[in-house]
Amino acid sequence: xxxxxxxxxxxxxxxxxxxxxxxxxxxxxxxxxxxxxxxxxxxxxxxxxxxxxxxxxxxxxxxxxxxxxxxxxxxxxxxxxxxxxxxxxxxxxxxxxxxxxxxxxxxxxxxxxxxxxxxxxxxxxxxxxxxxxxxxxxxxxxxxxxxxxx
Numbered sequence: 001x002x003x004x005x006x007x008x009x010x011x012x013x014x015x016x017x018x019x020x021x022x023x024x025x026x027x028x029x030x031x032x033x034x035x036x037x038x039x040x041x042x043x044x045x046x047x048x049x050x051x052x053x054x055x056x057x058x059x060x061x062x063x064x065x066x067x068x069x070x071x072x073x074x075x076x077x078x079x080x081x082x083x084x085x086x087x088x089x090x091x092x093x094x095x096x097x098x099x100x101x102x103x104x105x106x107x108x109x110x111x112x113x114x115x116x117x118x119x120x121x122x123x124x125x126x127x128x129x130x131x132x133x134x135x136x137x138x139x140x141x142x143x144x145x146x147x148x149x150x
Contacts, residue, residue, distance in 0.1 A: 006090045014038075021073060025073070046091070048078075065102070069105040072105075102145050104126075
């Protein structure tokens with residue numbers, strides 16, 4: 001893990017981010033969405049790198065004291081090695097530094113592994129959004145309240 005670096009996403013990373021997006025999600029974002037995220041205000045866009053290779057990313061947005069994680073993915077060969085946790089740690093540090101009080105995200109109802117991962121990070125399932133995804137699957141909305149001592 002010492003050779004994994006978390007940095008801000010740059011325009012030059014879009015090709016690798018988009019390839020990872022296509023490989024990771026049944027209803028992927030369009031490439032233009034990632035490009036617009038890099039230009040928008042109130043955004044946190046991170047990549048995880050091993051050497052020069054992008055092996056993960058996290059895209060989030062914030063408004064006042066609330067943050068929403070829009071996307072997080074790790075390459076299949078790098079999964080279950082702590083990369084997503086490292087991306088989330090950077091997100092939490094950013095949240096603390098910017099006085100963010102709560103973080104939310106959606107996860108597929110059938111993605112139990114992801115829900116367990118987020119529960120380990122003190123996220124709690126709060127409600128379901130029926131037919132949230134293009135294929136009709138519902139989303140579980142998960143929230144984490146940031147404590148003042150984080």
